[in-house]
Amino acid sequence: MRIGDFGLAQTIERGKRTSQVGTPCYMAPEVLYRDEYAETVDVWGIGCIGFECLSLQFLWQRKGMLAAQVEVDPVLPHHLPDLYPFFLRDAIASCLACSPHRRPPASSLQMSLVQE
Structure with a gap:
């Protein structure tokens, strides 16, 4: 499966951005809080989609911008069904780390999923 939506795609220069763009229910916490962010916001979005697929x-209890701003704490990823392999559940959980520094870079996420 390939997922892509590049309608708002931009190159991030010099590491960080602060504009609030994207689909509200897939925005990383740092985007919702209007903090500086980097490429790991895309990893958060991949985690949201992975969680929904499995x-x-x-991921959010209610949809919409207001719900996304109020309910920054998502459903815990460890509630994914055990019928999926641990490496897959673990990869999704790592994508959904609230701290952007704890999320894997997209390249290492891809490598870990391809190797399994």
Whole structure:
């Protein structure tokens, strides 16, 4: 499966941005809080989509911008069904780390998924 939406794609120069763009329910916490952010916001979005694909539930309890701003704490990823391999559940959980510094770079995420 390949997922892409480059309608708002921009090159991040000099590491960080602060503009609030994207689909509200897939925005990383740092984007919602209007903090500086880097490429790891995309890893958060991949985690949201992965969670939805495996659990058949939205990560957020309610959809919409207001809900996304109020409910920054997502459903815990360890609630993914055990029928999926640990490496896959672990990869999604790492993508959904609230701290951007704890999320894997997209390249290492890809490598870990391809190796399995």
